[in-house]
Amino acid sequence: MSFIRAKALRHLVAGELTMRQFAERLAIDPPYATLVVDDLQRRGLVLRSPHPSDRRLRMVSLTPAGTRAAESAERILNRPPAAVADLDAADLAALDRLVAKLLG
Numbered sequence: 001m002s003f004i005r006a007k008a009l010r011h012l013v014a015g016e017l018t019m020r021q022f023a024e025r026l027a028i029d030p031p032y033a034t035l036v037v038d039d040l041q042r043r044g045l046v047l048r049s050p051h052p053s054d055r056r057l058r059m060v061s062l063t064p065a066g067t068r069a070a071e072s073a074e075r076i077l078n079r080p081p082a083a084v085a086d087l088d089a090a091d092l093a094a095l096d097r098l099v100a101k102l103l104g
Contacts, residue, residue: 005039005040009040019058019060044063
């Protein structure tokens with residue numbers, strides 16, 4: 001699964017979104033959001049349903065399989081690579097300083 005699809009699932013864990021909200025949260029344009037949702041729906045990971053009060057809008061939500069996939073993606077993305085996990089405290093501190101400089 002592509003990173004954008006995993007990111008999409010992770011954003012939907014908090015609750016359903018309109019298609020517009022979905023596109024905004026992912027910082028993608030609406031036509032691409034439709035392609036992403038179409039693919040996730042084909043995989044059985046999301047559902048698209050009418051908005052409860054505005055029939056022009058569509059809501060996107062996770063299926064149980066989508067929730068499991070989002071949780072799996074979260075575990076994978078939160079696990080540091082072995083090369084980083086194996087660093088001692090001094091090397092981690094040096095890495096932290098370097099990353100802070102790069103982002104600063």
